[in-house]
Amino acid sequence: MAAAPKDHESAIAELALRARAAARRVAKCGSAQRRTALEQMARALEAGRSEILDANQRDLAAAASAGLGAALTDRLRLDPTRVAAMAAALREIAALPDPVGEIVRMWRRPNGLLVGRMRIPLGVIAIIYESRPNVTADAAGLCIKAGNAVVLRGGSEAFQSNHAIADALRGALGEAGLPADCVQLVPTTDRAAMELLLRREDEIDLVIPRGGEGLIRFVAERSRIPVIKHYKGNCHIYVDAAADLQMALDVCYNAKVSRPGVCNAVETILVHGSLAQTFLPQLFERLGGAGVELRGDDAARAIVPALKPASEKDYYEEFLDLICAVRVVDDLDAAIAHIERYGSNHTEAIITRDHRAARRFMDEVASSTVCVNASTRFADGGELGLGAEIGISTTKLHAYGPMGVEELTTTKFVVMGDGQIRT
Amino acid sequence: MAAAPKDHESAIAELALRARAAARRVAKCGSAQRRTALEQMARALEAGRSEILDANQRDLAAAASAGLGAALTDRLRLDPTRVAAMAAALREIAALPDPVGEIVRMWRRPNGLLVGRMRIPLGVIAIIYESRPNVTADAAGLCIKAGNAVVLRGGSEAFQSNHAIADALRGALGEAGLPADCVQLVPTTDRAAMELLLRREDEIDLVIPRGGEGLIRFVAERSRIPVIKHYKGNCHIYVDAAADLQMALDVCYNAKVSRPGVCNAVETILVHGSLAQTFLPQLFERLGGAGVELRGDDAARAIVPALKPASEKDYYEEFLDLICAVRVVDDLDAAIAHIERYGSNHTEAIITRDHRAARRFMDEVASSTVCVNASTRFADGGELGLGAEIGISTTKLHAYGPMGVEELTTTKFVVMGDGQIRT
Numbered sequence: 001m002a003a004a005p006k007d008h009e010s011a012i013a014e015l016a017l018r019a020r021a022a023a024r025r026v027a028k029c030g031s032a033q034r035r036t037a038l039e040q041m042a043r044a045l046e047a048g049r050s051e052i053l054d055a056n057q058r059d060l061a062a063a064a065s066a067g068l069g070a071a072l073t074d075r076l077r078l079d080p081t082r083v084a085a086m087a088a089a090l091r092e093i094a095a096l097p098d099p100v101g102e103i104v105r106m107w108r109r110p111n112g113l114l115v116g117r118m119r120i121p122l123g124v125i126a127i128i129y130e131s132r133p134n135v136t137a138d139a140a141g142l143c144i145k146a147g148n149a150v151v152l153r154g155g156s157e158a159f160q161s162n163h164a165i166a167d168a169l170r171g172a173l174g175e176a177g178l179p180a181d182c183v184q185l186v187p188t189t190d191r192a193a194m195e196l197l198l199r200r201e202d203e204i205d206l207v208i209p210r211g212g213e214g215l216i217r218f219v220a221e222r223s224r225i226p227v228i229k230h231y232k233g234n235c236h237i238y239v240d241a242a243a244d245l246q247m248a249l250d251v252c253y254n255a256k257v258s259r260p261g262v263c264n265a266v267e268t269i270l271v272h273g274s275l276a277q278t279f280l281p282q283l284f285e286r287l288g289g290a291g292v293e294l295r296g297d298d299a300a301r302a303i304v305p306a307l308k309p310a311s312e313k314d315y316y317e318e319f320l321d322l323i324c325a326v327r328v329v330d331d332l333d334a335a336i337a338h339i340e341r342y343g344s345n346h347t348e349a350i351i352t353r354d355h356r357a358a359r360r361f362m363d364e365v366a367s368s369t370v371c372v373n374a375s376t377r378f379a380d381g382g383e384l385g386l387g388a389e390i391g392i393s394t395t396k397l398h399a400y401g402p403m404g405v406e407e408l409t410t411t412k413f414v415v416m417g418d419g420q421i422r423t
Numbered sequence: 424m425a426a427a428p429k430d431h432e433s434a435i436a437e438l439a440l441r442a443r444a445a446a447r448r449v450a451k452c453g454s455a456q457r458r459t460a461l462e463q464m465a466r467a468l469e470a471g472r473s474e475i476l477d478a479n480q481r482d483l484a485a486a487a488s489a490g491l492g493a494a495l496t497d498r499l500r501l502d503p504t505r506v507a508a509m510a511a512a513l514r515e516i517a518a519l520p521d522p523v524g525e526i527v528r529m530w531r532r533p534n535g536l537l538v539g540r541m542r543i544p545l546g547v548i549a550i551i552y553e554s555r556p557n558v559t560a561d562a563a564g565l566c567i568k569a570g571n572a573v574v575l576r577g578g579s580e581a582f583q584s585n586h587a588i589a590d591a592l593r594g595a596l597g598e599a600g601l602p603a604d605c606v607q608l609v610p611t612t613d614r615a616a617m618e619l620l621l622r623r624e625d626e627i628d629l630v631i632p633r634g635g636e637g638l639i640r641f642v643a644e645r646s647r648i649p650v651i652k653h654y655k656g657n658c659h660i661y662v663d664a665a666a667d668l669q670m671a672l673d674v675c676y677n678a679k680v681s682r683p684g685v686c687n688a689v690e691t692i693l694v695h696g697s698l699a700q701t702f703l704p705q706l707f708e709r710l711g712g713a714g715v716e717l718r719g720d721d722a723a724r725a726i727v728p729a730l731k732p733a734s735e736k737d738y739y740e741e742f743l744d745l746i747c748a749v750r751v752v753d754d755l756d757a758a759i760a761h762i763e764r765y766g767s768n769h770t771e772a773i774i775t776r777d778h779r780a781a782r783r784f785m786d787e788v789a790s791s792t793v794c795v796n797a798s799t800r801f802a803d804g805g806e807l808g809l810g811a812e813i814g815i816s817t818t819k820l821h822a823y824g825p826m827g828v829e830e831l832t833t834t835k836f837v838v839m840g841d842g843q844i845r846t
Contacts, residue, residue, distance in 0.1 A: 254844035374840030417797030421677035
């Protein structure tokens with residue numbers, strides 16, 4: 001499949017230039033046409049279901065002969081329900097408010113100029129992702145909604161599936177009177193081609209890598225285009241001295257057990273010393289009963305000797321599994337210091353009835369989502385009310401935290417005068 | 424002055440880590456203390472004036488023996504008035520509203536969660552700049568105002584001056600009870616040290632290079648940290664068929680002649696064919712009278728034969744001088760197409776009395792500042808009402824256009840619940 005490097009270069013250049021030209025069209029076409037295109041894309045997935053499932057079967061067969069693991073194979077698998085869900089997601093995106101053209105603010109200057117900021121599309125967005133083929137439709141939908149063209153570079157396992165999905169979406173764009181090149185799939189999964197793509201800073205405005213830390217570091221180190229990313233989600237819950245213990249148990253359980261393999265699951269629970277004696281045995285019983293392995297520091301193990309010991313390394317870890325570190329801390333300051341040292345700027349929660357502790361935690365923790373008396377699992381675009389999510393950023397710039405349609409735009413200044421000159 | 428590479432590595436690492444620690448303090452210290460610190464910094468520049476001017480004399484002497492040009496030497500020179508202006512700028516920054524902690528929006532979810540976005544400092548900002556020593560004080564002031572620590576890397580010509588200014592500012596921070604390391608100057612202007620700095624992605628959140636295109640490309644190609652930049656300002660004025668010709672002449676004159684060496688000066692004037700016959704001779708007289716060399720396309724030269732010919736290359740050029748390209752275009756679409764092809768996403772203006780043309784230009788031109796009936800010279804943080812400016816971004820992300828204090832912050836999500844878990 002991999003072409004010679006020279007062919008890559010011209011293929012990637014052409015793809016980038018076509019994306020740039022398509023971006024101009026989709027930016028200007030207006031809200032109604034973008035919405036029609038998204039609805040047409042949903043219908044095209046339904047109409048193309050058998051082609052998509054056939055392509056997915058070829059990917060699954062290749063995965064089986066390559067010995068791909070069960071979890072990855074499950075992420076890769078499509079069925080009629082999953083195709084229907086992709087179409088439904090596109091219809092939901094179509095129904096979201098259009099962010100393009102909004103005047104975010106407008107003010108008047110002493111010389112009579114009206115100055116405002118108008119929301120505009122970013123331009124061309126490249127999404128680099130791994131196995132899930134539904135990302136192909138979701139990412140394309142969100143980018144188009146915000147008036148952008150998208151360049152998709154999926155994983156090699158899902159190559160046939162992604163191709164079939166992209167073909168359906170491109171056909172729909174054409175029927176809606178927009179360039180098919182608003183959605184393009186990179187025609188090879190060769191890493192050399194990806195490196196070439198990451199150098200097209202004149203045509204591509206933003207790169208969003210989604211996947212394992214290795215992929216993301218690869219992209220971040222080579223890209224000349226701005227990258228929005230998160231490496232990992234090492235999320236914390238701090239159970240304050242003034243916590244409602246039943247609430248703390250419920251939130252910790254939800255944050256670890258409801259879906260341990262996702263980035264907003266809790267990885268370390270910090271417990272205030274004054275209630276460790278009461279709370280830790282209950283926590284051990286509640287989470288242990290759900291099969292969670294708890295790893296504690298010396299203070300925690302003195303209270304619950306059955307705890308496994310936690311190493312320094314455990315506090316940096318995103319377990320993505322039914323494992324959770326536990327540590328006893330002296331006070332709120334110690335909890336915040338722990339989060340600053342070991343955290344990943346993703347999501348942290350405090351459980352407390354103390355207004356002052358809640359306010360300090362909210363002010364002083366600089367993570368992208370900070371929760372008071374709520375589960376870390378709410379760090380999600382849909383749950384926070386953004387409508388849909390293209391990813392999560394722990395890059396402290398542009399977008400920080402879950403990113404929805406609005407985060408795929410920027411603003412330009414608009415200045416309206418009647419002949420003002422600068423003195 | 425350049426140390427061995429190994430020494431650089433530990434020096435840069437230490438500087439970055441100290442900046443990160445200082446950033447935590449200045450983020451949390453509260454509005455009043457940051458304001459006091461800025462006022463103290465202004466006083467320290469006044470108190471240290473003779474040391475600063477002495478240091479500047481040493482830089483000027485070195486510049487003279489190195490044969491530095493007159494324009495660069497003027498940028499480098501400080502005098503009592505310029506030191507007073509630096510102090511005044513810091514007091515203006517001190518008086519700006521504090522962006523930190525603002526809840527930008529807040530909404531309620533169906534499950535009762537309150538979700539909001541709170542403005543927070545970016546963290547550590549590195550500013551890489553060339554000869555003007557006043558940038559040392561301005562950039563430090565803006566970064567501190569927004570609750571950030573700053574790492575300053577100035578040009579070698581201004582090394583002694585920058586050192587003296589930074590010393591004064593650091594002393595003032597200490598007196599105000601903040602870490603002196605909120606402001607650090609990179610102790611060498613060696614490019615190898617700058618490359619090491621650009622790799623400290625764990626401690627530095629944003630790099631802003633200011634200077635010539637060569638410096639900016641050097642930074643953009645090597646940085647692993649997000650870079651906000653603009654390469655050049657190739658600004659356009661489109662004189663529409665429905666333009667008020669006197670206004671067009673006044674705005675073109677202001678945009679080219681008031682300060683030809685700056686990035687928001689006009690470089691190409693596009694003239695609608697229907698008024699070229701009337702307008703071009705007047706433009707030639709008005710701008711020519713101020714010493715501007717106009718370079719026109721064939722259509723323009725058919726009307727004003729005294730025009731020099733414009734080459735294809737001229738349309739890409741940022742002249743930074745009393746030179747201006749002129750082109751006759753068929754209509755608004757041709758003007759927009761010219762801007763899309765040759766422009767640099769900086770600033771463009773239309774002169775028109777036609778509401779529809781004004782609206783189309785405002786909507787369809789994707790540059791960072793778009794003006795209707797106003798000079799391109801207004802593309803400036805102070806002029807647009809941002810209070811002060813750290814630079815201009817033509818990176819379509821985060822901040823696009825002039826950047827003030829608010830653009831040195833981001834937002835985090837804050838979530839307030841009463842025990843919500845995710846179902």
